[in-house]
Amino acid sequence: MNARKQILDRLRAATDTAAEATPLDFTSMERPPWSQEECLQRFEQTLESVHGEVHRVDRAHWLLRLAEILQARKVRNLLAPVEHPLGQALRQSGRDDLPTLLAYDQVIEAWQPSLFNDVDASLTSTLGGIAETGSLILWPTRDEPRLMSLVPPIHIAVLDADQLYSTFLDALRQQGWSAGMPTNALLISGPSKTADIEQTLAYGVHGPRELIVLVLG
């Protein structure tokens, strides 16, 4: 008998499996009705409590703030999207205070060692933020592939202040996730970290050591 049939038959042979028919009560998942400003404060506090860095920036001046952040860290190059409006703005800014802009424009196999060893920082867009947990929502695309937010030691994420949800449940319901998931969806809530050595926190164990969020308002 094949394994699939064997397992399913065994499960179906069980009795007393009736579940209650009443719908699940999600009330306990609800958070207080935070205003947008409260959402933003909660997002900042929570993300900062896990070593994330949050900058509120005027939409018109975000490139200046970005340039300052990168200069302060002596970043030599920045991996950024090409098609996304953020990438376009970055590439067409004509600023001379930005580092060399790199593009993820070939399959990973073609440039893996270079991505792993030579890229100082990356910038990605986000699909929103979650106030309660201080999380960023990312759906990687061809323009912003999966490893863009993972491999470089500094990850800069740009979040629209209007795109803050109170909880993950709210976000996935309001954005209609169940209608179709991308190949990879991510919640990112801080820099990569570990406490595996005697419960001492260390950052940047496999992913970025720094996560910097620019909240555009």
Next chain:
Amino acid sequence: MTAQPPPSDVEQFHPRARAALSDPQVRQNFRRAMDGLMAKRKAAFADWDLDALRDLGAAVRQRALAELPNLLEQLEQQLQANGIQVHWAVDGDHACRIVTDICRARDARRVIKGKSMVSEEMELNHYLEQHGIEALESDLGEYIVQLAEETPSHIIMPAIHKNTDEISELLHDKTGTRRSHDVEYLTASARQQLREKFMQADVGISGVNFAVASTGTLCLVENEGNGRMTTTVPPCHIAVTGIEKVVPGLDEVAVLLALLTRSATGQHITTYFNMISGPRQPDELDGPEEVHVVLVDNGRATLYQDPELRDTLRCIRCGACMNHCPVYTRVGGHTYGTTYPGPIGKILMPHLLGLASTRHLPSASSLCGACGEVCPVRIPIPDLLVRLRREAVDGDRLHPSRVAGHGSKRNPVEAVAWRSWRWLHSNGGRYRLGTALATRFRRLQPANLGAWTQYRTAPRLASRSLHQWVRQRSKQESDES
């Protein structure tokens, strides 16, 4: 290298407990870590109605289990529609064979692994190595444990039994890392070593925290990023999971995620929540070309047959039960000699290994109930411990034992002792006579009561029992009136 102790080792619970208890380093490591985890969990739930949230978590898991066969079929269908290949394994060996076959078909020699307790349960690393495939753990804790040729001592924090000194020494011996007390330095050097391995790996193997039936999505919870690396960098990703991890939809995932990370480490959420619904598409630039899921039964479908024991399968592997367990805190994870230690191990391992080799586990609990009190999905762990104690001694003729290896702890001397206890206590007259004799001759009570008086003085029999006292008192009263 992370081979599970052989079954006979499980039986060494007592000697290992004694060894752990007399090791001040182990005691201190665990006490300190568990105190911290308990405090963090409490703080993380401070502004929640935790009872209601646990009710919801329990209901989510209970309903998912009620629909388990249908959900598995739906999951399979959705995963396949998403381009993910699905395999079914009846037991650990079968799952190991499936993984090995996938590796061989790709001519893979090097495997990098994310944290997966099911793969520990399957003893996958050992199996792969026997078949000429190198399997390297990438979670820092698992990596340390693998270098030390040990097994994880905690399901969330595998190397929690080691302190910085021990880890520094180990990394020095095995990888040439300079000795250091600087955790950042040790972490950074492990990052460097493992980055090379990620780039070279032919296959990445991960576990799964939740599998979503409606969307065909595999969810992984992690802090380090090694899970994302494992599932993204190598050209082939194999996810191994117990069949019980399936949930109907994304709403349920949100509930379980909220409970899991707070219960486990007191985090509102982990750094990464990684949801995988397919291999690399033609228009994508990274991600694995192939994604496989191995659905592992390994005793779960049998466990599922029993409505009471089925609750065991609600577990979301947060580890809160062990963090709050006064026994685990004192003896540490290795004492159990099983893949899953602590309270959840005591109620799960007998189903994976049989009660014959695990018969000492259910009794190694004071039934204090701390585990059940913190379980985010309300598994009645103390009740299940009592159930397994009953099975271990075949103690209930009304409810015949069902777990493999039942009756293996039944000892004729003990059975006779309980039989005598029953004879004495099931009749008020006999009991009064017995207790009257005991109080009358209380001075003959031995001072040495074996295991009890090893750590305590003997309790002293009263000069008259409460029965006698009440009787005398009412006699006095009626005499007076």
Next chain:
Amino acid sequence: MTEPVKVYPAKPQKVYFFGTCLVDLFFPDAGMAGIQLLEREGIEVLFPQAQTCCGQPAYTSGYHDDARAVAAAQLPLFDEPWPIVVPSGSCAGMMRQHYPALFQDTPQQALANEVAARVWELTDFLLNVCHIKLRDQGEPVTVAMHTSCSARREMGIAAVGPALLGQLDKVTLVEQVRAEECCGFGGTFAVRHPEISGAMVNEKVSSLVDTGARAFVTTDCGCLMNIDGHAEKEQQPLRGQHILSFLWQRTQGGPGGQDREDREVTP
């Protein structure tokens, strides 16, 4: 699945008293103190002489046939509808929480459910049914309290002991670290896993001693035997008492009923 909200009965004229085997043989003063506290509240106490043990030792050891036989002998002793009060969180927990499952599919099932629903832990009953008001007659004293795990988790009465002690104005209650952690008794666990149990009680005694209190009270005789016995063996300056004995003594101006000579006999 949440514990149902406890519905306390109105204060009754009478109660059944289930003494428990440990109280009966080792701490009858605690039982008598409980009886006298109830009587002082104007309640007539019925003590069925045929009672023995709730069956818990065999139940938690897995010998459910034996536990059921002993428990079955208790069921018919409470035939009038009075509440059944028990001076132990653990035995009360056995009767209230586990009798229904133990007697499932047996002819006594209905009776077991009915009896279980009438079971109350005695301090809970005094506080929340009798609404007892205690008047402290004793000298100033500092005590710590250990609430048993069953009292805390099965009977949900962690707040009761402190509330009762709080009524005594010359008693200072101090809390030990990890107050909610088990003392290591666990019935037969203490003898099946003596080293682990010993390590647990050792830490419990240390944390109690560290409060500075020289006395502790507890809801359960199992914990009392364990903690007090370990403190005595280790010659620690800490002595324990059942909370009922303590409450009775504090409010009567001296030891109630029982001659203390009993407890001081060295075997």
